[in-house]
Amino acid sequence: MNRATRWVEERIPVDPESLRKPLREPLPVHMKTWIFCLGGTPAILFCVLVATGILLTFYYVPSPTLAYASVSNITFKVRMGWLVRGIHRGASQLMIVAVLLHMIRVFFTRAYRKPRELNWVLGVALFMITLTFAFTGYSLVYDQLSYWATIVGTNMIAVLPVIGKPLLYMLRGGPNVNPNTLSRFYDFHIVVLPAMMALFIVAHLGLVRLHSVAPLPDDPRRETYPFFPDHVLREAIVGLLLLIGLLNYVMFFPPTIGALATPGITPGHIRPEWYFFPTYRWLKMTSLAVGIGGSIVYVTGLFLWPFIDAMLERIAPRRNLWLIIGTAFYMMTIVFMVWEAIVG
Numbered sequence: 001m002n003r004a005t006r007w008v009e010e011r012i013p014v015d016p017e018s019l020r021k022p023l024r025e026p027l028p029v030h031m032k033t034w035i036f037c038l039g040g041t042p043a044i045l046f047c048v049l050v051a052t053g054i055l056l057t058f059y060y061v062p063s064p065t066l067a068y069a070s071v072s073n074i075t076f077k078v079r080m081g082w083l084v085r086g087i088h089r090g091a092s093q094l095m096i097v098a099v100l101l102h103m104i105r106v107f108f109t110r111a112y113r114k115p116r117e118l119n120w121v122l123g124v125a126l127f128m129i130t131l132t133f134a135f136t137g138y139s140l141v142y143d144q145l146s147y148w149a150t151i152v153g154t155n156m157i158a159v160l161p162v163i164g165k166p167l168l169y170m171l172r173g174g175p176n177v178n179p180n181t182l183s184r185f186y187d188f189h190i191v192v193l194p195a196m197m198a199l200f201i202v203a204h205l206g207l208v209r210l211h212s213v214a215p216l217p218d219d220p221r222r223e224t225y226p227f228f229p230d231h232v233l234r235e236a237i238v239g240l241l242l243l244i245g246l247l248n249y250v251m252f253f254p255p256t257i258g259a260l261a262t263p264g265i266t267p268g269h270i271r272p273e274w275y276f277f278p279t280y281r282w283l284k285m286t287s288l289a290v291g292i293g294g295s296i297v298y299v300t301g302l303f304l305w306p307f308i309d310a311m312l313e314r315i316a317p318r319r320n321l322w323l324i325i326g327t328a329f330y331m332m333t334i335v336f337m338v339w340e341a342i343v344g
């Protein structure tokens, strides 16, 4: 043992073998296919978002009078500011795509069933945190669309039963959108949500480790491969390809900014980002109360899905009700999204 290793071991008395053991965790071979190891992608993107987000805070000013000018400054004046902002925005969009794909693969392989129900619940919480990240981030730009999206989005919260009004007041810092609102959204975006996401990711991965990755139904293969270095390298390649893709995207489509927010003038066409299209279409089709009620039922159903599936299995075994209901909901979500994208 060389002197440097001994020096470290004397000061940090941890048995190196206990550190190596979790790295050698065997994974089933189906995890070599990219769609099955998609869980690592949001984790990589979260790191990219934290790194670029920290750089953006050096120049962003969370004040209604200065926010817009500071985003313009980052986009058009600060050296490489456009690149950092572009990667941050692109990674946030990719994060939503990656979480959705990961969720779809977990759903259709039924990897959420006993004993992994709680990990599904943690996963849905991570999905909600991802969407809240996107919503609060969008509102920080303080251009017309982001300002009015904040008003419309927070208005919807008021309709929630019992907690709606206090929650709205807490988020806005008053009954209406006012100068406090931006700093609250900023706090959520850079402190509360990152801390929650980091905590939930650790708990989520901890549970994956404790249970091991779920075997694929009807897969006769029993071979495994080690987490380190094989799986880590695979994830690193995915991360590298994502970064190359993001860099190219930002080079060809650098970030821009809309007109400055004008509180008295509502833009003709307020539209949320694509990932809120299904909810937006649904709300347009119904009254606000029915729309919000339906959305609450949808989200609650998503959280409780492993338990609903187990109940359906007991009521009608071999009917594959989980597949019929799940496919119907996924199709409905896609139809609403495409509908809103085309009709607007």
Ligand code: HEM
Binding pocket: 036, 037, 038, 039, 040, 041, 042, 043, 099, 102, 103, 106, 111, 112, 116, 119, 120, 121, 122, 123, 124, 126, 127, 201, 204, 205, 208, 212, 213, 214, 215
């Ligand atoms: C930030 C978001 C998320 C991260 C970083 C993440 C990460 C991961 C990772 C690394 C795994 C190991 C297997 C794999 O790579 O696919 C995994 C498994 C799992 N995830 Fe996620 N996940 C996230 C969101 C979600 C969501 C939205 C759901 C579902 C609603 C979910 C449910 C599950 C379940 C049930 C497993 C166990 C699956 C199995 O054992 O095959 N996760 N997650």
